[in-house]
Amino acid sequence: MGYNTLPYLVLFLPLSLIIYQVSGRNNRKYVLLIFSWIYFFLCSKKLIIYLLLTSAGVWLDGLAMQKSGGRKHLKTALAVLGVGGLFGVLLYLKYTNFFIGIVNTVMAGRGAGAAIPLRHMLVPIGISFYTLEAAGYLLEVYWGRQEADPDFVRVALFLGFFPQTMEGPIARYQDTAHQLTGGKPVTEQQLFDGVTRILWGMFKKIVIADRLSLIVTELYRNYAAYNGIMIPAAAVTYTMQLYMEFSGVMDIVIGSAGIFGIALPENFRQPFFSQSASEFWRRWHISLGVWLKTYLFYPVTTSGMTKKWNRFAGKKFGKYITKIGTSFLALTPVWLFNGLWHGASWHYIFYGVYYLVLLMIEVILEPAKKSFYKKTGFKKNGRFWTVFRILRTWLIIFTGELFFRAESLRAGIAMFRSGFHHIGIQRLWDGTLLKMGLDQADWLVILAGIAVVFAADLLKEKNFDIKASLAKKSLPVRWAAFYGLIFAVLIFGAYGPGYQPVDLIYAGF
Amino acid sequence: MNEIESKIIKILMDQDDSINYAEEKHLIDNRILDSFAIISLVSELEEEFDIRITAVEMVPENFNSVEAMAAMVQKLQG
Numbered sequence: 001m002g003y004n005t006l007p008y009l010v011l012f013l014p015l016s017l018i019i020y021q022v023s024g025r026n027n028r029k030y031v032l033l034i035f036s037w038i039y040f041f042l043c044s045k046k047l048i049i050y051l052l053l054t055s056a057g058v059w060l061d062g063l064a065m066q067k068s069g070g071r072k073h074l075k076t077a078l079a080v081l082g083v084g085g086l087f088g089v090l091l092y093l094k095y096t097n098f099f100i101g102i103v104n105t106v107m108a109g110r111g112a113g114a115a116i117p118l119r120h121m122l123v124p125i126g127i128s129f130y131t132l133e134a135a136g137y138l139l140e141v142y143w144g145r146q147e148a149d150p151d152f153v154r155v156a157l158f159l160g161f162f163p164q165t166m167e168g169p170i171a172r173y174q175d176t177a178h179q180l181t182g183g184k185p186v187t188e189q190q191l192f193d194g195v196t197r198i199l200w201g202m203f204k205k206i207v208i209a210d211r212l213s214l215i216v217t218e219l220y221r222n223y224a225a226y227n228g229i230m231i232p233a234a235a236v237t238y239t240m241q242l243y244m245e246f247s248g249v250m251d252i253v254i255g256s257a258g259i260f261g262i263a264l265p266e267n268f269r270q271p272f273f274s275q276s277a278s279e280f281w282r283r284w285h286i287s288l289g290v291w292l293k294t295y296l297f298y299p300v301t302t303s304g305m306t307k308k309w310n311r312f313a314g315k316k317f318g319k320y321i322t323k324i325g326t327s328f329l330a331l332t333p334v335w336l337f338n339g340l341w342h343g344a345s346w347h348y349i350f351y352g353v354y355y356l357v358l359l360m361i362e363v364i365l366e367p368a369k370k371s372f373y374k375k376t377g378f379k380k381n382g383r384f385w386t387v388f389r390i391l392r393t394w395l396i397i398f399t400g401e402l403f404f405r406a407e408s409l410r411a412g413i414a415m416f417r418s419g420f421h422h423i424g425i426q427r428l429w430d431g432t433l434l435k436m437g438l439d440q441a442d443w444l445v446i447l448a449g450i451a452v453v454f455a456a457d458l459l460k461e462k463n464f465d466i467k468a469s470l471a472k473k474s475l476p477v478r479w480a481a482f483y484g485l486i487f488a489v490l491i492f493g494a495y496g497p498g499y500q501p502v503d504l505i506y507a508g509f
Numbered sequence: 510m511n512e513i514e515s516k517i518i519k520i521l522m523d524q525d526d527s528i529n530y531a532e533e534k535h536l537i538d539n540r541i542l543d544s545f546a547i548i549s550l551v552s553e554l555e556e557e558f559d560i561r562i563t564a565v566e567m568v569p570e571n572f573n574s575v576e577a578m579a580a581m582v583q584k585l586q587g
Contacts, residue, residue, distance in 0.1 A: 143565040282540070293544055298567035301548040310552045319549075326548055363545065 001042050002504045003166065003252045004205045009198070012039065013256055016162070020260065021186050028183035029153050032161065032260070039162035040125065047124035050089065055156040058082065058134045062141045062155070066148035079142040083135045090131045093123045098344030126165040128341060128509050132291050134159055137173040139295055146173055154181045163256040167249055167506040169267045169287035172294075176264060184261035192482075193467070194259030199485040201251025202493070208449040209245035210494035212237050213502045214437040220405055223415050229427055231419030235402040240450060242401060243271070245505050246285070265290075270457040275389035277358040277396050288341075292334050301330045320367065327363045331356055342509050346409040354400055445492050513558070513579040520553045521575070530575050537569040547572060554578070560585040 001008050016035040023031050041048045061082035068075040097118045104115040137158065140146035149155050157180040158173055219226060219234035226234065247268045257264045267286050274280035281289050300306060306329050313322040339352020373380045399416075406412030427433055434443060459466055470478055495501070514531075521530045528541055536542045542550070550572070551562050560582060571581045 145565065145568065278543070294567070297544060299564040302551060302562055302564050302567060307552070307555070314552070323545070323549060326552075327545060330548065 001039070002507065003163070003249055003256070004202060004504070005501075009202075012162075013259075017186060017259060025183040025185075029157060029181040032180065033153055033157050036157060036160040036162040036165070040160060040165055043125040043165070047122055050093075050124045050127065051130065051160055054086065054089075054130065054134055055152070055159050057085065058138060058159065059149070059152050059155040061138060062148035063150065065138070065141050075142060079138055082138040086131050086135050086138075090127060093121055093127060095340075095344045096121060125507065126167075129164070129166075129168045129170055130159045132170045132288075132295075132341075133173075136170075136291060136295055140173055149173075149177065151181065154178070157181060161257070161262075163253045164264065166504055167246070167253065169250065169253070169265050170291050171265055171287065172290075176262065179262045182261070186259055186261065190259050190261055194255040194257075196467075196482060196485065197255030197258060198252045199482070199489060201248040201253075201255060202489045203449070203485060204244040204248030204251065204453060206493040206495060207489060208446055208453070209241045209248060210499065210502045211438060211442050211446050212241035212244070213494075214499075215433070216241050216405070218436055220407060220411075220415075223407070223411055223418075226415075227418035227421045228423040229425045230433065231402070231415050232398065233428065233433055234405075234415065235398040238405045239398050239401040242405075242505060243268075244450075244453065245502075249504055249506070270461045272394065272397075272454070272457065273390060273461050274393045274397075275386065276362060276393060277355060278362055280393055280397060281355070288338070292338060296337060297330050297334050300333055301326065306330065324360070324363055328360060331359055335359075342404070347403050347406050347412050350409050350412065351400060351404045354403065358396060442494075449492070511579065513582050514575050516557055517554070517575050517578050517582070520550065520557060523553075524549060534574045537573050542572060554582060558582050558586060 001012065003009075012035075016031070019035075020028050020031045037048065037051075040051055044051075061078055065075050065078045065082075068078060100116045100118055107115065137146065137155070141148045154177050158171070158177045161176075161180055164171070216234070216238045219230065219237070223234070250267045254264050254266070265287050269283040269286060271280055271284040274283050306326055309325055309329060310322055313325050317325075335352040335356035336349065337352070338355070339349040342348040342351070372378075378385060402415060403409070403412040406415055434440070438446075456466060470481060473481075518530050521528070524546060528536075530536075533539075533541060537547075547567075551567075554560065555562055562581075562585065566581055566585070571577055
């Protein structure tokens with residue numbers, strides 16, 4: 001039951017809202033938890049046992065750490081047990097077959113006969129997301145930045161709140177947990193804002209992303225049949241599909257939670273206005289970036305090993321080389337983790353390493369860039385250089401997403417290489433691309449839709465508050481905007497005959 | 510402004526002298542200091558004040574302003 005489906009939007013969400021609202025303030029947290037567990041059960045059936053055990057385990061481990069008082073070793077052991085257990089389960093469920101595959105390849109290379117058979121693993125929905133939230137909570141308790149929560153319902157809701165189950169955002173305990181159990185009533189304003197945000201998300205998802213899905217599926221499935229200009233076309237269409245889909249689902253998620261009066265963290269901040277790869281990752285899947293920075297990057301940079309390097313290299317090589325070394329030490333685990341987190345496949349690892357290399361290049365070139373602007377007298381923030389950096393970042397993003405979406409690393413490399421053969425730019429308009437499962441009207445809807453979303457992003461980038469501006473307009477204008485969105489989704493949505501329902505991309509990670 | 514704050518401002522000015530650090534209260538929230546700047550800053554602070562900064566201290570609140578950094582330094586000096 002994806003967030004873009006009718007059962008969720010017209011049945012599950014309204015029913016949960018009604019029962020939540022008619023329940024007493026103190027009972028509302030139980031209503032949310034029961035609905036969250038029902039949602040999880042509907043998605044993953046008996047695999048809900050993983051969520052239940054994780055919730056209980058994390059709650060108990062947190063309390064045990066709190067009770068350990070000054071016994072540092074015991075506290076550390078409990079943290080290792082908790083975090084290790086969480087990632088142990090994730091590794092086992094998601095990565096067993098990946099490692100068996102590696103072992104089999106090595107064995108086959110050495111002439112060993114029998115291969116280890118792959119296992120049929122059932123993975124509960126959202127495990128990659130709630131595992132990170134749970135580990136974050138335990139680390140906060142371990143570091144003493146967060147009191148262990150005695151309220152099991154709050155811990156369980158933090159890990160299982162139904163709008164977040166499938167795709168996050170990956171929240172920090174101190175940011176959302178207390179809102180989840182606050183029992184705030186649903187207000188008319190929350191309802192209006194939430195539904196508008198959901199409609200905006202639906203527009204991105206089913207009007208734009210689901211249409212693009214037809215093209216993307218064809219280009220990546222039959223990649224061997226395409227070369228030249230069709231490869232950049234594949235990269236751009238997939239990047240657009242992913243952005244519209246993931247940010248659209250986030251709108252539905254944040255809108256759903258917003259109706260209950262719960263503010264979830266934003267996951268996107270106009271990523272296509274980024275001027276570098278590192279800035280892109282501060283604007284794209286923000287909650288994953290924040291998690292990696294808080295629980296991996298900073299612990300590594302403040303670790304004994306990094307500090308030893310800093311002291312040693314600082315005396316021997318100077319500041320510049322020290323910074324390169326420190327950055328490499330800290331960024332390597334972050335980007336390997338980022339790649340592997342998305343899935344057990346070499347093309348995801350490649351995707352992580354790709355950004356590691358780009359970020360290292362940024363660090364290495366930083367003094368040269370400063371000196372370039374100083375010597376030439378070019379204005380770094382002048383319009384030309386700003387647009388140049390944005391377009392360069394687009395190239396980086398599109399190339400990365402080509403490998404990210406490819407069926408395998410081998411397919412990704414083959415696609416990348418074939419992009420330089422037989423360019424054939426006319427295929428963009430001679431029907432090769434335009435008639436690939438979509439008609440002219442579909443393309444018009446896609447282009448108009450993307451233009452609308454980018455116009456909204458541009459306004460946000462210029463600090464124009466669309467919501468506040470709309471709120472100041474007269475009632476008929478507000479309702480016109482509201483109904484405009486509803487009709488856009490109903491009329492232009494890619495559903496019904498000729499369209500396949502498209503599963504949520506990030507729910508698969 | 511106390512001595513610790515003056516020393517911190519000097520370290521920050523060495524990194525980027527275009528910011529008015531004494532006035533700025535949202536160095537992290539406004540992305541004036543990014544994570545790379547923070548890691549350089551951490552090693553400089555450790556050396557200057559003979560303290561040990563760990564992952565526990567790595568929260569935006571400790572780095573948003575010079576006062577916040579000075580308070581953290583004082584706390585770590587015990």
